[in-house]
Amino acid sequence: MTILALHDLTKSFGRQVVLDHLDWTVSEPAIIALVAPNGSGKTTLLDIIANLGRPDSGSVTVLDRPNTDQSIYTDMTYMQSNETLFANMTGQDHIDLIQRSYGVPADRVEATVAAFGIGQFLTKKVKTYSLGMKQLLLIVLALLPQPQLVMLDEPINGLDPKAVQALRNALLALHQAGSTVIFSSHDLAEVDRLTDDVLFLTKGRLVAASSLAPATTYTVVLKDAAFLRTILPADQVTLLTPTKATVALPTEAMQALRQRLAGTDHELLDVTTSRQGTEALYFQLFGQHEIA
Numbered sequence: 001m002t003i004l005a006l007h008d009l010t011k012s013f014g015r016q017v018v019l020d021h022l023d024w025t026v027s028e029p030a031i032i033a034l035v036a037p038n039g040s041g042k043t044t045l046l047d048i049i050a051n052l053g054r055p056d057s058g059s060v061t062v063l064d065r066p067n068t069d070q071s072i073y074t075d076m077t078y079m080q081s082n083e084t085l086f087a088n089m090t091g092q093d094h095i096d097l098i099q100r101s102y103g104v105p106a107d108r109v110e111a112t113v114a115a116f117g118i119g120q121f122l123t124k125k126v127k128t129y130s131l132g133m134k135q136l137l138l139i140v141l142a143l144l145p146q147p148q149l150v151m152l153d154e155p156i157n158g159l160d161p162k163a164v165q166a167l168r169n170a171l172l173a174l175h176q177a178g179s180t181v182i183f184s185s186h187d188l189a190e191v192d193r194l195t196d197d198v199l200f201l202t203k204g205r206l207v208a209a210s211s212l213a214p215a216t217t218y219t220v221v222l223k224d225a226a227f228l229r230t231i232l233p234a235d236q237v238t239l240l241t242p243t244k245a246t247v248a249l250p251t252e253a254m255q256a257l258r259q260r261l262a263g264t265d266h267e268l269l270d271v272t273t274s275r276q277g278t279e280a281l282y283f284q285l286f287g288q289h290e291i292a
């Protein structure tokens, strides 16, 4: 089954091109983070996938159906901004609505409400909620139906560390049960905790973080770490201590380096790998202070 297929999507607002012949396919359940600077089009893209916004051209398939087919909402939920909540209704009213519409079992409602610790304010009207309380309610509403595809627009915004942990656990559990999660976020440390599957929206197209990081960062230990600077380009070597450095190299080049130094005074005594973090890739792609 194709979970999501985006084909040749374009969208402009006036002269601003937000989506530019964008193609993407998701065919395996995954937790996917959508990352880009403010105003790049993340919400526009999620809205279009959910058929709440129209592309200028192109098509979207959700769970093997065109997204114009209303039946996709049985299997897909979308957490938008808190403006979608009803100010004069209580949290419980919102939950009842979702429970009835999706036939959510009572024990799942109870467990989800408990996991996110929102029980104590459900009897209050939403207009009295703080930003974090609204976020928690929105998250619970999106996750309750246990959809095959859930899209969350900036779910981490305004959450305290305990709530972030509850969200992380809930998303991992959903994924383990076979669902796909797509969420946008500016919290790149949290993104790295949740998933390796990061998509950058840049110049109207999606680029996988994995395609940007052909080099792996290795931490190496040797007698004289500065020696590495004499045999490798300077920008590939960062000295950490006199005997420790990080080296960014493709895997084969690292193997060749190890062989070359084996048995010499500069033998690599220890080598550990670490993948390049999303923040480093973000700055590589978008530079500093750039607004798309």
Ligand SMILES: Nc1ncnc2c1ncn2[C@@H]1O[C@H](COP(=O)(O)OP(=O)(O)OP(=O)(O)O)[C@@H](O)[C@H]1O
Pocket: 013, 016, 018, 036, 037, 038, 039, 040, 041, 042, 043, 044, 045
């Ligand atoms: N209805 C609209 N009319 C005109 N311009 C719009 C409209 N909706 C979005 N835009 C513009 O499209 C661009 C993308 O907006 P969008 O909200 O999708 O970005 P985003 O990546 O979600 O941003 P953020 O991270 O700040 O939430 C912005 O420049 C925004 O001003």
